[in-house]
Amino acid sequence: MSAEKPAIRLALDAMGGDYAPAAPVEGAIQAAREYGIGVYLVGREEAIRAELTRFDTAGLDLPIINTDEVIEMDEHPATAVRGKKRASMTLALELVRDELAVAAVSAGNSGAMLAASIFTFKRIRGVERPALGGIMPTKDGLCLVIDMGANVDCKPEYLQQFALMGSIYMNRIFHISVPRVGLLSNGEEETKGNQQVIEAHQLIKESAPALGLNFIGNIEGRDIPAGKADVVVCDGFVGNVVLKLSEGLGETFLSLMREQMTTSLPTKLAGAILRPGLRQTFKRMDYAEYGGVPLLGVNGAAIVAHGRSNARAIKNALRVAKETAETGVAAAIAADLAKLHTGV
Numbered sequence: 001m002s003a004e005k006p007a008i009r010l011a012l013d014a015m016g017g018d019y020a021p022a023a024p025v026e027g028a029i030q031a032a033r034e035y036g037i038g039v040y041l042v043g044r045e046e047a048i049r050a051e052l053t054r055f056d057t058a059g060l061d062l063p064i065i066n067t068d069e070v071i072e073m074d075e076h077p078a079t080a081v082r083g084k085k086r087a088s089m090t091l092a093l094e095l096v097r098d099e100l101a102v103a104a105v106s107a108g109n110s111g112a113m114l115a116a117s118i119f120t121f122k123r124i125r126g127v128e129r130p131a132l133g134g135i136m137p138t139k140d141g142l143c144l145v146i147d148m149g150a151n152v153d154c155k156p157e158y159l160q161q162f163a164l165m166g167s168i169y170m171n172r173i174f175h176i177s178v179p180r181v182g183l184l185s186n187g188e189e190e191t192k193g194n195q196q197v198i199e200a201h202q203l204i205k206e207s208a209p210a211l212g213l214n215f216i217g218n219i220e221g222r223d224i225p226a227g228k229a230d231v232v233v234c235d236g237f238v239g240n241v242v243l244k245l246s247e248g249l250g251e252t253f254l255s256l257m258r259e260q261m262t263t264s265l266p267t268k269l270a271g272a273i274l275r276p277g278l279r280q281t282f283k284r285m286d287y288a289e290y291g292g293v294p295l296l297g298v299n300g301a302a303i304v305a306h307g308r309s310n311a312r313a314i315k316n317a318l319r320v321a322k323e324t325a326e327t328g329v330a331a332a333i334a335a336d337l338a339k340l341h342t343g344v
Contacts, residue, residue, distance in 0.1 A: 009038035009061065010321050011092035011101035014048050015070040016108025017309050024107065025051035027314025032060040035319060040065055040095055043088040067091055070108075073307065077111030081119060089113055093120040096300050103301030103321035105292060107309040113302065114150055114295060121300035124330060126337035129158050130297030131236070132304060133166055134243055138227035144170050145224070147236040148243050148293060154235035156199035159183065163204050165296040165333050166231035167213055172327040173320075174230075178212075182219035182229030184238060192218060196235070204233070211336060292317035294324050296333065301325040 010031075014024045021043055028039040029052075038061030041048050045066035052062065069087045071080040081090065089108050095101040097120050106113045114130070123130060131147035146166040151158060163181050170179040183201055185193035190201055201218060208215040219229050224242065234242070261267050292305035292313070301324040305317040 007036070008322065008325075009040060009063075009095075009101045010318055010325075011040040011042060011065075011095040011104040012314070012318065013089040013092045013104070013106035013108055013113075014041040014043035015088040016106040016113075017305065017314075018073075018107075018307050019310060020107070021047050021051050023309055023311050024314050026055065026311035027309070027318065028062060029055050029057060029060060030311060030315040031318040032057075032062060034315065035322060037061075037318070037322060038063070039318065040092065040101055042067065042092045042095070043070065044068060065091055065095070071112045073109050075109060075112065077109060077115045080109065080112050081115045087112075087116070090116045090120065093117055093300070093302060096302075097121060102325035103303065105303045105305055105314070105317045105321050107292070107305035107307055107314065107317070110149070110304050110307070113304050117295050117298050117300070117302040121298040121302065124297055124299055124334045124337065126161075127165075127297040127333070128161060129154070130295050131158075131162050131165060132239075132293045133169055133296050134239070134293040136224065136232075136243075136246060138225055140227040142174070143224065143227065143230050143232055145232045145234065145239050145242060146296070147234065147239050149236045149240035150295070151235060152237040152240075154196060156196055156203050159196070159200035159233050159235065160203040160207060161297070161337070163213060163215065163231065163233045164211055164336055166233065168332045168336060169294065169296060169324075169329055170230050172329050172332060173323050176230050178214045179230035180228070181208075181213050181215045181231040181233065182223065183215075183217065184221070184224075184232050184234040184242075185218040186220065188218050188220065190218065200233070211339060292320055294320065294329070296329070299330055299334075301330065 012028050014021045032039050042065040045064050067086045069084045071087045089106040092104040096104045129151045132150045133144045133146040134148040135142050144166050146162045167179045170176045185197045204215050292303040295302045303317050303321040
């Protein structure tokens with residue numbers, strides 16, 4: 001470890017995910033080296049130290065917070081959070097609450113991470129329901145889909161707040177000056193959609209000028225990969241279906257491409273020529289490039305990483321966590337929500 005503490009530290013649930021603690025520890029090492037940050041490794045100390053010995057960690061700030069309690073992937077989220085007060089993901093969040101770290105990351109039980117984040121950080125005043133915002137690749141770049149699974153049943157007012165939180169995130173993290181906000185529906189007309197979507201459309205439309213939202217109206221599913229909107233608003237049930245369908249399509253597409261490129265000598269030669277461009281395309285479609293998804297609407301920076309996160313995904317999740325904390329996303333959401341409730 002270095003003698004001098006780095007400018008910031010993040011907290012990582014080293015026991016979270018399908019490949020823990022190996023992937024989280026390696027990802028933390030990569031992040032510490034590449035971004036010049038410190039990373040608290042929270043979990044079973046013996047297992048973490050065993051992983052650290054596999055790498056050169058000289059000069060890196062990687063303090064260990066020991067705990068034997070871990071929330072498993074198949075545990076009931078709320079019950080596990082209440083019953084395991086010293087669970088690794090909870091302690092990681094408490095390091096942020098106690099201002100010892102600026103953000104927390106976990107690839108563990110996502111429901112438990114949501115519950116623990118809300119319990120530890122509390123909701124931003126005025127936020128009805130915190131939401132998960134997930135990054136998805138598009139034809140021209142990327143977009144944020146919000147909510148991606150935190151709230152399966154939503155009132156129209158929740159979707160209005162998701163629009164605001166998503167716009168702030170895309171502005172602060174991806175530097176889009178005026179993000180285009182679209183409401184996911186089964187048609188572009190204002191009258192399309194279920195009752196929830198129709199009412200949410202009117203709420204967002206009426207509040208958009210005061211909040212500085214660039215609301216472009218309803219969009220359809222095909223508009224997401226086409227890049228029509230920078231922020232796609234929907235409830236968590238729909239958002240999670242969109243996420244899982246997109247992951248499945250992406251994996252199937254990549255598999256088919258690899259299969260076709262090895263069927264004969266001509267296709268192998270063509271594949272060799274196209275490989276650099278295809279590699280960039282595959283990289284854009286890889287969830288590991290985007291690290292994790294932020295829980296927006298709580299008083300702190302919490303990043304939920306994919307359960308299958310490898311070391312590169314963890315490294316990128318730590319980068320996202322660092323940027324979310326440094327750019328003041330939570331404070332910006334609080335300020336703009338105050339405008340919404342006061343009618344300013």
